[in-house]
Amino acid sequence: MKTAGIGTDIEHAVWLLQREEVVAIPTETVYGLAGNALSNRAVSEIYAVKNRPAFDPLIIHVYPAERISNWVKAVPEQALALAGALMPGPLTLLLPKNDRVPDLTTSGSALVAIRSPRHPLTQELLAMLDFPLAAPSANPFGYISPTTAAHVARQLGDKIPYILDGGPCEVGIESTIVGWDDDKTPVLYRKGGIPVEEIERITGPLRVMPHSTSNPSAPGMLKSHYAPRVPLILGSIRESLDQHPGKRIGVLSFQSHFPEIPAERQIALSPAGDLKEAARRLFSALRHLDALGIDLILAERFPESGLGTAINDRLRRAASKN
Numbered sequence: 145m146k147t148a149g150i151g152t153d154i155e156h157a158v159w160l161l162q163r164e165e166v167v168a169i170p171t172e173t174v175y176g177l178a179g180n181a182l183s184n185r186a187v188s189e190i191y192a193v194k195n196r197p198a199f200d201p202l203i204i205h206v207y208p209a210e211r212i213s214n215w216v217k218a219v220p221e222q223a224l225a226l227a228g229a230l231m232p233g234p235l236t237l238l239l240p241k242n243d244r245v246p247d248l249t250t251s252g253s254a255l256v257a258i259r260s261p262r263h264p265l266t267q268e269l270l271a272m273l274d275f276p277l278a279a280p281s282a283n284p285f286g287y288i289s290p291t292t293a294a295h296v297a298r299q300l301g302d303k304i305p306y307i308l309d310g311g312p313c314e315v316g317i318e319s320t321i322v323g324w325d326d327d328k329t330p331v332l333y334r335k336g337g338i339p340v341e342e343i344e345r346i347t348g349p350l351r352v353m354p355h356s357t358s359n360p361s362a363p364g365m366l367k368s369h370y371a372p373r374v375p376l377i378l379g380s381i382r383e384s385l386d387q388h389p390g391k392r393i394g395v396l397s398f399q400s401h402f403p404e405i406p407a408e409r410q411i412a413l414s415p416a417g418d419l420k421e422a423a424r425r426l427f428s429a430l431r432h433l434d435a436l437g438i439d440l441i442l443a444e445r446f447p448e449s450g451l452g453t454a455i456n457d458r459l460r461r462a463a464s465k466n
């Protein structure tokens with residue numbers, strides 16, 4: 145059994161990654177569980193540590209963003225425009241991979257998901273490596289993504305040698321994934337850290353890929369995901385409170401406080417109504433409520449605009465477990 149070291153020692157992270165070991169890394173979205181994307185050994189270790197099914201492909205991380213072209217057959221004009229405007233940042237492009245990307249990394253898919261993260265520590269790390277990093281979120285498969293080094297340590301600390309600590313994640317929600325279908329229509333595969341409106345300003349209207357539990361080849365998109373262990377109900381908190389008398393309830397709201405619920409069992413993600421702040425705090429808050437030993441988490445829907453759309457997506461998936 146390993147015990148993960150935690151720190152900011154980039155040289156140590158480089159040393160481990162060069163030896164085909166896995167290391168948790170900070171990004172602006174969530175922490176990733178990283179390994180050499182070109183090494184079958186490192187990639188297999190990622191799947192094993194996460195307990196992730198082999199059909200669910202990994203995102204590749206590069207820095208600087210120009211390095212994307214090293215791993216794909218071609219970069220379509222719209223992808224180039226998105227990369228120019230939004231990278232480095234919480235955007236992942238889904239593009240036809242070239243032969244240098246191992247099939248194991250993409251679970252056999254001809255497409256590779258690729259992004260250039262904005263976190264300075266990880267940028268420095270990537271710039272020191274002569275291979276890209278495959279990195280899914282550093283959580284056990286199906287659980288809430290980690291947004292601090294402590295989150296990673298709590299769940300994967302005995303399975304990995306090192307966690308590069310970059311502080312709390314600035315965006316707090318995973319990257320937005322965009323690809324193109326056969327007739328070059330832009331497709332939204334996952335709502336995320338860049339609001340849909342910002343993407344559409346550059347690409348025009350996106351086709352939205354529906355979630356699926358039966359078609360895992362649709363990226364990201366197993367419905368029951370991001371789920372706390374405690375059942376979560378999404379809807380009007382006020383109505384749900386009336387429907388569940390006698391239960392120990394935790395509350396996750398945007399701005400509101402509920403006087404009948406003890407203060408330590410409720411979290412308003414942004415009393416000031418700032419969706420960015422709410423996104424940044426979302427996963428930490430879910431983990432906190434999940435650890436309280438309560439019966440039920442009641443969460444409300446967020447405004448369907450900006451990052452609110454991605455927050456609602458994560459809450460819906462958290463709720464769909466029950």
Ligand code: TXA
Nearest residue numbers: 173175176201202253255256257280281318319363364
């Ligand atoms: O913000 C993020 O994207 C974070 C940080 C660590 O970069 N990463 C992340 O990775 O969220 P992960 O593996 O937890 O989620 C990536 C999703 C997966 O659900 C996977 O199904 C989808 O992207 N995906 C990756 N490669 C794909 C491919 N070639 N084709 C279809 N879907 C793909």
Ligand code: MG
Nearest residue numbers: 280281282289
């Ligand atoms: Mg994930």
